[in-house]
Amino acid sequence: MTQAMDWQGGVGRAWAEEWQRTDRTFAQLTPALLATIAAMPGHRVLDIGCGAGELALSLATARPKGAVCGIDLSADLIAAAQQRGAGRANVRFAIADASQWQDPAFTPDLLVSRHGVMFFADPPAAFAHLAAVAAPGARLVFSCFRAPAENAWASAMAGLVPPPAQPADPRSPGPFAFADPDHVRAMLAGWTDLVFTPHDFDYLAGEGPDAADQALALFRRIGPAASALRQAAEADRAGIEQRLREVIAAHTRDGKVTFSAAAWIVTATKA
Ligand SMILES: C[S@@+](CC[C@H](N)C(=O)[O-])C[C@H]1O[C@@H](n2cnc3c(N)ncnc32)[C@H](O)[C@@H]1O
Known part of the structure; x- marks a missing residue:
């Protein structure tokens, strides 16, 4: 979670x-x-949970006559996005909770997200709010992960620590909360015409001569291994890192560290 x-x-x-x-x-x-x-x-694009801004910046380039606004809860990520977007006239970034954000001067007609919509505490309320602040007929496009079993970048990390006594609810806010289309349909209050398109891809954790070190640096900070390391007792950390190195070695080929990944690309229209 x-x-x-x-x-x-x-x-x-x-x-x-x-x-x-x-x-x-x-x-x-x-x-x-x-x-x-x-x-x-769409000309007024809202990037929900924009993180460091790659999607918003790409869309600002693709729609030079449009305006893009990226919002995110994290002040650190918004600062990174603002730095990347400095000097760009048609994109801006703001710290905001998407479930409450509104800007009377900016009514989005295209709402997008790369993996930023699975963390709402109350998804139906958040999506109903986003529909309420969107223009009539607005479109929504987002990506999210499918099940952990289809995502080796997560499932391969399962053996790093003993499983929790009480398994977490897979639908609680987190990377896999939107794995099940039926659940997503029930969550998307205010949106209609949902279409789910599967997209399988290689999750590239490192490449080049220091690919394994890059992957290690990534997983120490991001994802399930980072979470296991954060929660582990000091005495257990070296063992977890050793197992992490073994997982990385098992996924290294031709100078690349890759893990299979599986996502949905979901489209919808404001009801
Ligand atoms: C998995 S990251 C993806 C970030 C970015 N979209 C990307 O592709 O790199 C999820 C992002 O959603 C943001 N987020 C989570 N809940 C949010 C909310 N209620 N409102 C705005 N942003 C949120 C997080 O701060 C985080 O940046």
Whole structure:
């Protein structure tokens, strides 16, 4: 479970410091997401949970006559996005909770997100709010992970620590909360015509001569291994890191560290 306070604190800070590596993990997903978005009309684009801004910046380039606003809970990520977008006239970034954000001067007609909508504490309320502040007929396009079993970047880490006595609810806020389309349909209050398109890709954790070190640096900060390391007793950390190195070695081939990943690209229209 990843909560708002995690993103506002250390998890958001880690993503802000590691944005080059996290963008790379999505490198084979982003073109498919952008291609889906490219087919949608819209001039005022809202990027929900924009993180360090790669999607918003790409859309600002793709729609030079449009305006893009990226919002995120994390001040650290918004600072990183603002730095990347400095000097760009048609994109801006703001710290905001998407479930409460509104700007009377900016009514979005295209709402997008790369993996930023699975963390709402109350998804139906958040999506109903986003529909309420969106223009009539607005489109929504987002990506989210499918089940952990289809995502080796997460399932391969399962053996790093003993499983919890009480398994977490897979639908609680977190990377896999939107794995089940039936659940997503029930969560998307205010949106209709939902279409789920599967997209399988390689999650690239490291490449080049120091690929394994890059992957290690990523997983120490981001994802399930980072969470296991944060929660572990000091005496257990070296063992977890050793097992992490073994997992990375098992996924290294031809100078690349890759893990299979599986996402949905979901499209919807304001009801
Ligand atoms: C997995 S990260 C993805 C970040 C970015 N979209 C990317 O692709 O790199 C999820 C993002 O959603 C943001 N987020 C989570 N809940 C949010 C909320 N209620 N309002 C705004 N942003 C939120 C987090 O702060 C985080 O930056």
